Amino acid sequence: MWLLLTPPAVVLAAVDFAVMRLPDVLTLPMGAASLALLGVAAALPEHGGSWTTAGLGALVLSGGYFVLFLINPNGMAFGDVKLAVALGAVLGWYGWGILLLGTFAGFVFAAVYGGWLVAVRKAGRRTAIAFGPFLLGGTFAGLLLGAYAA
Template identity: 60%
Template structure:
């Protein structure tokens, strides 16, 4: 059963990972600009769903967007890890549905330091609904009430940080709502571990850039990918607990 779940998760990760680069390219624009509709050399993007779905190639065959293989393997790897630790628990379906969107958010934020509302707001609502559904099934490994409390508390804490910190964007606050629900599903210790891991990953990366001379003390960096990585660490920990 475990081997089947991991295989199915990998297949899901591969299938969705192929689609992420095109969407990430279209969404990777500064705030206030329209989503991209042409490739870097000016060819119009056509395909399924108004040109949103498909490989990262334009009508002339030119590649664009983030490195497809990297996104492909990251998405498949994340899904495999979640399946290996969660097992046949109901919330595994939720984690697998959320994973491609979270990878997409990380890619966009790394590209343009932006977490678009078109992703974060539906993701927040969808997470609450999906976890509520998972809590109805026998064998669920967490609590929907705890998830909602995690959403409110972590979102509130990040909002306070946003008011007093220059390094935190409002997009990070909205992302914290999702992460609070996901981590809160497994309880407060997992929330603390996931948030601490996110800040630790971000700090280590920032220090590494400073020592490499690729950033200064006032340089800004995308924080979303590190928050998401920390949340993944927290979920892996929470799902591995009996």
């Protein structure tokens, strides 16, 4: 499943860095595909996760990002909210701890990058950066740890 979701994730990261936009043509099918593929994986014997937690993870993560979007639309774009459906599902598959770890890692990656941009004077404190690549990077870090733990 992860191999099927990796190509659109790489394209989303590149597009978001280039134009600061996450296109619906990739984020929406990625969310649906992640939930469907995890449903198939849950039907297999000796699967390493929980489809219920994956579905709840998708709802919780996208809901949390939606609240951030409502609070500050300039800080969290709606494309990030839609991407969070897929990311919450794949992280939630391994449990709540991995969901929190992957989410936190994405914020840390973005903070380190933003801090570096400020340090080298390529950006100011209010400069917008593309957040999608860091969400994807944090998810990847969480998935590696989750798969290793399972």
